[in-house]
Amino acid sequence: MGALHAAVEAIGWLMAGATALPAFVLLIEIVAAWLTRGRHRALPSPPSPRMAILVPAHNEGPFIAATVKVLLEELSPGDRLLVIADNCDDDTAARAREAGATVLERRDPTRRGKGFALAYGLQHLDEDAPAVVLVVDADCRVTQGRLSDLAGCALVSGRPVQAEYLLAAPPSPSPVALVSAVALLLKNRVRPLGLAALGLPCHLTGSGMAFPWSVFRQAPETGSNLVEDMVMGLDMALANRPPLFCPQVRIGSELPSGDQAGMGQRKRWEHGVLDTVRSYVPRLLGAAFTKKSAALAALALDLMVPPLALLVSLQLSVLVSTALVFSATGAPGPFFLALASLLAVAGAVLVGWAAFAGPELPLRYALFVPLYLIWKLPLYVTLLVRGKQKTWERTARRQRS
DSSP: OHHHHHHHHHHHHHHHHHHHHHHHHHHHHHHHHHHTTTOOOOOOOOSOOOEEEEEEESSOHHHHHHHHHHHHTTOOTTOEEEEEEESOOSSHHHHHHHHTOEEEEEOOTTSOSHHHHHHHHHHHHGGGOOSEEEEOOTTOEEEESOHHHHHHHHHHHTSOEEEEEEEEOOSSOOHHHHHHHHHHHIIIIIHHHHHHHTTOOOOOOSSSEEEEHHHHHHSOOOTTOTTHHHHHHHHHHHTTOOOEEEEEEEEEEEOOSSHHHHHHHHHHHHHHHHHHHHHHHHHHHHHHHHHTOHHHHHHHHHHTSOOHHHHHHHHHHHHHHHHHHHHHHOOOHHHHHHHHHHHHHHHHHHHHHHHHSOTTSOGGGGGGHHHHHHHHHHHHHHHHHHOOOOSOOOOOOOOOO
C-alpha cells in the first residue's frame, strides 16, 4: 500500500503543479501591471517614418468605408493605405475605393484567411517598399495616439510593436459578453503591461501591429493559421525580434453581438491558441535555454497560461482530484497547492479587474463568472471530442450606425 499511496500522491503533485505554474505566472504579470500602473515608460518614437497600412478585409462592406476614412487621417505625404479585399462576395472593394483607399482584390477560395491576404499585400509593396508596415483590421478604430507613433517605435527598435487592442462589449450586452470583455482586457491590456513592466516582450494580439519592412518581409507566412498574429510574433521572437508593447496607442473594436457569434469567435481563437501552445512552447523553451534568453522564456511561460475559463475549469477539477488524493493517502500537499493556485488566479483577476476595467465594466459583474464558465464548457468539450477547428471563418458583427 505504501508504494501505491506514493504513486497516487505523485500524480496529485503532478496535477497540482501543472495548474499552479500558469496560475502564478498570471499572478506575477497582473501584480506587476498593478504596481507600475501609470508609470510605464513611453517607447521611443522619431519623426514619422514612411509607412504603409494594410487592411485585410473579407466581406466587410458595412464597415470598411468608416475604417478607411479614419485611417486616411493618419497618413502623411508618401504613406499608403491598402485594403486587401480577400475572396469577397459583397461590395467591400467598391466601398473602400469610394472612401479613398487603394484596393487589391484577391480570389483564391482554397487559400482563405488573414495570413494569405497579408502575404498578397506585401507582394504588392515590394516594388516600392515603405520603412514600416502596419496592420489594422477592417472593423477597428484608433482610439488613442497616432499610428505614426507606433511606426516610429518599430523603426527605432527594429522590432514588431503591438498597440493596445481591446474589444468592447456591444450595446445592451449580456452578462456573458461583459465577462468576456473583462477576460480580453486582462489578456490584451493588463498582462502585456505587466510583461513590459518587467522588461519583457509581449505577444502580437492582432490589429494595431507595426513592423519594420525587412522584419515583416522575411517572416514566414502564416497562411490559414487560426491565430496567425500570435504565430507571426512567435516566429519573429525566435528570429531575435520579440515584439514590444506600446500602450500609448490604442485600437478599439467591438465584441460580436449575440452569444452565438461570440462563441464562434472564441472557439476559433482558443482552439488556435491551444494548438500553438502545443507546437511552440517546446521550441521557445529550447531556444531560451540555448540562447540564454529571458525574453523567449517569458513568452513561453505566458503562452502556457490557457484562456481564463479553461484555466479555472482545470483548477476546479484538480482541486477535487487532489482532495480525493488527500482523503486516500493523507497527503495534504497537492490539495493545498491546488487551492493556493486557484486563489492566486481569483486574486489576480479581481486585482486586474478592479484596477484596470473602469466604470464600464464594474466589479459587481464578477457574480456572472460562473455563468461565463458554463457558457465556455461546450467549446472545450468540442475540442476534446472533435479536435481543433481547422478552417478560418469570418465572425458576424453588428453593423455600426
